Amino acid sequence: MDLGIAGKKALVCAASKGLGRASAMTLAAEGVEVMLCARSQDTLEQVADEIRKGGGKAHAHACDLADAGSRESLVQATKKALGQVDIIVHNVGGPKATTVEGTSPEDWEQGFKQLFPAIVHLNSAFVPAMKERKWGRIVAITSISVLEPIAGLAISNAMRAAVTAMLKTLADEVALSNITINCVAPGLIATDRAESLMQTRIEKSGLPREDYMKDYLKTIPVGRLGDPGEFGGVVAFLCSQQASYITGSTITVDGGKRRSTV
Numbered sequence: 001m002d003l004g005i006a007g008k009k010a011l012v013c014a015a016s017k018g019l020g021r022a023s024a025m026t027l028a029a030e031g032v033e034v035m036l037c038a039r040s041q042d043t044l045e046q047v048a049d050e051i052r053k054g055g056g057k058a059h060a061h062a063c064d065l066a067d068a069g070s071r072e073s074l075v076q077a078t079k080k081a082l083g084q085v086d087i088i089v090h091n092v093g094g095p096k097a098t099t100v101e102g103t104s105p106e107d108w109e110q111g112f113k114q115l116f117p118a119i120v121h122l123n124s125a126f127v128p129a130m131k132e133r134k135w136g137r138i139v140a141i142t143s144i145s146v147l148e149p150i151a152g153l154a155i156s157n158a159m160r161a162a163v164t165a166m167l168k169t170l171a172d173e174v175a176l177s178n179i180t181i182n183c184v185a186p187g188l189i190a191t192d193r194a195e196s197l198m199q200t201r202i203e204k205s206g207l208p209r210e211d212y213m214k215d216y217l218k219t220i221p222v223g224r225l226g227d228p229g230e231f232g233g234v235v236a237f238l239c240s241q242q243a244s245y246i247t248g249s250t251i252t253v254d255g256g257k258r259r260s261t262v
Contacts, residue, residue, distance in 0.1 A: 001242070003030050003236060003237065003239070003240035003241065003242065004240055004241030004242065005027070005030055005031065005032055005086075005087070005137075005236075005239055005240055005241065006030060006031025006032070007031060007032075007033075008031075008032045008033070008086040008087055008239075009032070009033050009034075009035075009082040009083065009084055009085055009086050009087070010024075010027050010032045010033070010034045010035070010085065010086065010087035010088070010089065010239070011034075011035045011037070011074075011078050011082075011085050011087070011088050011089070011122070011126070012024040012027065012034055012035070012036055012037070012089040012091070013037050013038075013065060013088075013089060013090055013091045013092065013118070013122075014037070014038050014065070014091040014092060014093060015034075015036035015037060015038055015044065015047060015089075015091070016036070016038035016039075016040055016043040016044050016046075016047055017038075017043065017191070017192060018189075018191035018192060018193060018228060019091060019141050019186060019189060019191060019228055019231050019232070020038070020089065020091040020141070021047055021228070022228035022229055022231055022232035022235075023089050023091070023139075023141070023231070023232045023235040023236070024036055024047065024051070024058075024089070024232075025047075025050070025051065025229075025232060026229070026232035026233055026235065026236040027087065027089075027232075027235070027236055027239065028051040028054070028056035028057070028058060029054065029056065030236055031056075032056075032087065032239075033056075033057035033058070033059075033082060034051065034056070034057070034058050034059070035058075035059045035060075035061060035077070035078045035081055035082055035085075036048055036058060036059065036060045036061070037060075037061050037062070037063040037065070037074050038062065038063070039062060039063070039064055040062065041060065041061075041062035044060035044061070044062060045060050047060070048060040059077075059078075059081040059082070061073075061074055061077040061078070061081075065092055065114075065118040066113050066114050066117075066118065068117070068121065071118055071121045071122065072121075074122075075121075075122070075125040075126075084129060084133070085126040085129070085130075086130070086133075086135060086136060086137065087136070087137045087138070087139075087239050088122055088123070088126060088136075088137075088138045088139070089139050089140075089141070089235060089239075090118070090119045090122065090138070090139070090140040090141065091140075091141040092114060092115050092118060092119075093114075093193065094143075094153070094156050094193055094197075095107075095110065095111040095114050095115065095155040095156055095159065096111075096155065097152050097153055097156075097197065097200060098152070098153075098154050098155060099151075099152060099154055100154045102154075103154050103155060107155060108155065108158075111155035111156070111158070111159045112159055112162075114159075115156075115159040115160065115162075115163060116159060116162060116163060116166075119140065119163060119166070119167070120166070123138065123170065127170075127174060127179065130174075130177065130179050131174060131177040131179065134177055134178045135178050135179070136174070136177070136178070136179035136180070137179070137180055137238065137239040137243075138167070138179065138180070138181040138182075139181075139182055139183070139184060139235050139238050139239060140163060140164075140167055140181075140182075140183045140184070141183075141184055141186065141235070142160045142163060142164055142183045142184070142185050142186075142250065143156060143160050143185055143186060144185045144186065144187050144252055144254050144257065144258050145157045145160060145161075145185075146160050146161045146164045146183070146185055146250060147185065147250065147252065147258055147260060148258055148259070148260060152201075153197075163183075164183050164250060167181050167183060167248075168181075168248045171247045171248035172248060175247055175248075178244065179247075180238070180243065180244065180246060180247035181247055181248065182238050182246060182247060182248070182249050182250070182251060183249070183250040183251070184231070184234055184235055184238065184250075184251050184252075184253060185250050185251065185252045185253070185254070186226065186231055186252075186253050186254065187220070187226060187252065187253065187254025187255055187257045187258070188216075188220065188225050188226065188254070188255075188257070189225060189226040189227070189228055189230075189231055189253070190225045190226065190227060190228065191228060194225070198213075198216075219257060220254070220255040220256065220257045221255060221256030221257070222255035222256055223255075224255065225255075226253060226254070226255055230253065231253050234251060234253050238251065
């Protein structure tokens with residue numbers, strides 16, 4: 001399927017690895033010129049080089065998304081490199097794992113600072129021009145925790161739910177400008193972040209890794225972890241011309257793990 005986005009320009013956040021990298025690679029394969037951001041310039045350049053070797057167009061700019069000055073530097077570098085932004089893929093690493101009772105006021109504040117302002121800042125920088133051109137796609141990578149809170153991830157549960165509500169509100173506001181805004185909520189995808197969280201659970205369980213994973217995979221109907229490439233394909237589709245009637249939605253990519261029907 002031709003997604004109809006060849007020649008578009010995209011900013012992909014946290015694109016040096018995991019779900020951000022997979023999203024960037026898939027968009028680039030569709031002919032989208034991408035600006036990659038993450039904290040490590042060296043790692044970003046490796047991803048950008050891989051895209052270029054495959055015939056794609058890629059730029060890289062190191063950025064700490066939790067820092068306002070660093071974000072503004074990213075905005076200016078993106079405008080200089082791409083000229084315009086048609087697509088934004090929001091992606092921010094997860095905050096520390098805590099319970100509600102075990103979360104300090106400082107932890108709550110840091111979680112908000114990590115997950116919320118960057119999305120507002122980047123949208124404010126690029127959405128007005130999308131409205132003028134009457135075309136835009138915004139996809140935020142969140143978590144299935146926005147639909148079914150995950151034990152031990154209190155900060156992520158709360159802050160990603162807030163992000164989802166804010167983006168749903170914005171989706172309504174810009175819909176007549178042919179701008180769609182959606183969230184993609186991953187379950188357990190084979191990334192470094194998922195491995196770190198899973199290792200913590202295994203250690204708490206006291207079970208051998210093989211036994212724990214065997215039991216855990218039984219809770220996923222497809223019986224396996226997701227592949228980042230599968231996730232990237234969903235992100236790319238939501239950026240496509242064909243997905244123009246999908247907005248304000250949260251799409252789960254979780255192998256069927258989520259048990260609710262809404």
